[in-house]
Amino acid sequence: MPAPDDYCLCSNDKARDILNQPEKAQPLLKEINETIRAAIPDTMEKISWSMPTYWKKRNLIQFAAFKNHVGLYPGPEAVEKFADRLTGYQTQKGTIRLPYDQPLDWELVAEIAVWCEKENGK
16 A cells, blocks of 8 residues: 555556546646656556556566655666766666656657667566
C-alpha cells in the first residue's frame, strides 16, 4: 500500500487515473504522458506496478505522482547516461524527481524516453 503522501495510479485507464490525481499533479502528468507518447509512439502503454508504463518487450519508462513531485523511472542506466543534464533534479538509482514548482526540460524527457526504447526495447 502506498504511503499517505504517495498517489497511486491503479487502473488500466491512464486518462482516468490522471484525472483522479490531485489537481496540482494533473498538468505535469498529462504533459509527461504526451511527451513520452510522442517520443516513442511504437511502444505499448499500460499500467505496471500501479504506474503508467511504456513497454516494448519490457518496461521502458514509468512515472507516478507524489506529494511534491512526479517520479520518472527510466532505470539506472538512463539516469547515469543523462547525469550531466539532470543536475537540476534530484536523482537516485533509476529515479528522477520532477518537482511541480520547477520548469521541466521537455526535450530532455523525450530524449530519455527515446534512449530507453533504443537501449531496452530490442
